[in-house]
Amino acid sequence: MTKFFSVLICFLTLIGANAQTESQRAFRDALPDSRTNMSVALEDGQGNKSMLPIVILKGAEPGPTFTWLAGVHGSEYAPIIATQQLLDEIDPGQLKGTLVILPLLNDGAFYGREAYINPVDGVNLNNAFPGDANGSITQRIAHSVTENIIPVSDFFLDIHCGDAPEDLLPFVCYYVDENRPQQTGLAKRLSDGSGFEYSVACPFNIDYEEPAKYAFKQAAQDGKTALSIESGRLGLVEKEAVDLVKTGVYNMLDLMGMYAEGSGPHPELKLLADQIYIDSTVQGIFYSDLKAGDRVLEGQEVGYTTDAFGRRLETYHAPKAGTVLYMLATPPINVEDTVMCISTKTLKN
Numbered sequence: 141m142t143k144f145f146s147v148l149i150c151f152l153t154l155i156g157a158n159a160q161t162e163s164q165r166a167f168r169d170a171l172p173d174s175r176t177n178m179s180v181a182l183e184d185g186q187g188n189k190s191m192l193p194i195v196i197l198k199g200a201e202p203g204p205t206f207t208w209l210a211g212v213h214g215s216e217y218a219p220i221i222a223t224q225q226l227l228d229e230i231d232p233g234q235l236k237g238t239l240v241i242l243p244l245l246n247d248g249a250f251y252g253r254e255a256y257i258n259p260v261d262g263v264n265l266n267n268a269f270p271g272d273a274n275g276s277i278t279q280r281i282a283h284s285v286t287e288n289i290i291p292v293s294d295f296f297l298d299i300h301c302g303d304a305p306e307d308l309l310p311f312v313c314y315y316v317d318e319n320r321p322q323q324t325g326l327a328k329r330l331s332d333g334s335g336f337e338y339s340v341a342c343p344f345n346i347d348y349e350e351p352a353k354y355a356f357k358q359a360a361q362d363g364k365t366a367l368s369i370e371s372g373r374l375g376l377v378e379k380e381a382v383d384l385v386k387t388g389v390y391n392m393l394d395l396m397g398m399y400a401e402g403s404g405p406h407p408e409l410k411l412l413a414d415q416i417y418i419d420s421t422v423q424g425i426f427y428s429d430l431k432a433g434d435r436v437l438e439g440q441e442v443g444y445t446t447d448a449f450g451r452r453l454e455t456y457h458a459p460k461a462g463t464v465l466y467m468l469a470t471p472p473i474n475v476e477d478t479v480m481c482i483s484t485k486t487l488k489n
C-alpha cells in the first residue's frame with residue numbers, strides 16, 4: 141500500500157535562494173514509498189511570476205535518483221501528456237530509488253501557447269541554462285533547475301518533441317563526452333535500450349565553463365548521465381508519440397534496476413550520428429515535399445522559400461546524404477530558422 145503525501149509548498153522569492161532550500165529539503169526528507177507534490181513560486185524583478193510543479197516519488201527501496209523534465213518548450217504536448225500518465229501509473233511501492241519529475245517546466249509558454257519562447261519575457265528556456273538567479277523569469281526557472289534539481293540527480297532526462305511548426309522522427313539522444321566515458325557509456329546504454337528505433341549520438345562540443353544553453357547539456361556539463369527523448373510533433377497529442385515517451389522512460393528505469401516495466405530495446409535499433417543543419421537566411425513562405433524520416437541524397441533539393449508574391453527567394457539542398465531527423469513543416473519561415481536537421485551517419489550496432 142502506498143502512503144500518499146501531498147505537500148503544497150508555495151513561497152515567493154526574488155532571488156531563488158529559498159526555493160533551493162525548500163525543494164532540496166523536500167527531496168532529502170521524503171519518506172520511503174511516498175509521493176510529494178510541490179509548487180515552487182518564482183518571481184523576477186519585474187513582477188513576472190512562474191509556478192514550478194515538482195513531484196518527488198520516493199521508492200520503497202533505496203536506489204539512484206532519476207529526474208525528468210517535460211515542457212521546456214510550451215507547445216511540446218506529447219511529453220507533457222505522457223508525463224501526466226506516468227505520474228498516474230508509477231507506484232512508488234514498486235520503485236527502487238527516487239524519481240524527481242518536473243511535469244510542466246515553462247508555464248508561461250504553455251498557457252501562452254508559444255512554441256519557442258516564454259511570452260512573459262521573450263526568452264527561450266532551451267537557450268537559458270545555466271540561468272540567472274537575478275535574471276528574468278525564464279532565466280530564474282533555468283537557474284532553479286541548475287541549482288536545485290540537477291545536483292540531486294544521478295540521471296537527467298529532458299523530454300522534448302518537434303515544436304508546433306516541426307515534423308520529427310522520434311529518437312533518443314545523448315552527448316558523447318570523451319572526458320567522461322562512464323557517463324557517456326551509461327547514457328548510450330539507456331538510449332540504445334530505450335525501445336526507440338533511433339539512438340542518436342551528439343558531440344559534447346563546449347567546454348565546462350561555457351553556458352550549456354540546454355537543460356540536459358547543463359546536466360551533462362555538471363557530470364550527470366544525461367539524455368533527451370524526442371517524440372511528438374506539430375503541436376499534436378498523438379497516442380503513438382505519447383506511448384513512445386512512456387516506453388522510453390520505462391525502459392530506462394528498467395535498465396537502471398529501478399522499475400520493472402520495461403519492454404526491451406527496439407528490434408531494429410539504428411544508431412545515428414553526425415547531424416547537419418540547414419538554416420534559412422530569408423523570411424518568407426516555406427515549401428517542402430519531404431517529411432521527417434525521409435532519406436535524402438547529397439545535393440538533393442529539400443525545400444524552398446518564396447516571398448508573398450510567390451517569387452522564389454531561397455532553395456535548400458542537402459549538403460550530404462542522410463535521414464531527416466526533424467524539419468520545418470509549416471509555411472512561415474524566418475531568418476536563421478532551422479529548415480532541417482539531417483543525420484548523415486549510421487553506425488554499426
Ligand SMILES: [Zn+2]
Nearest residue numbers: 213216300301
Ligand atoms: Zn523542445
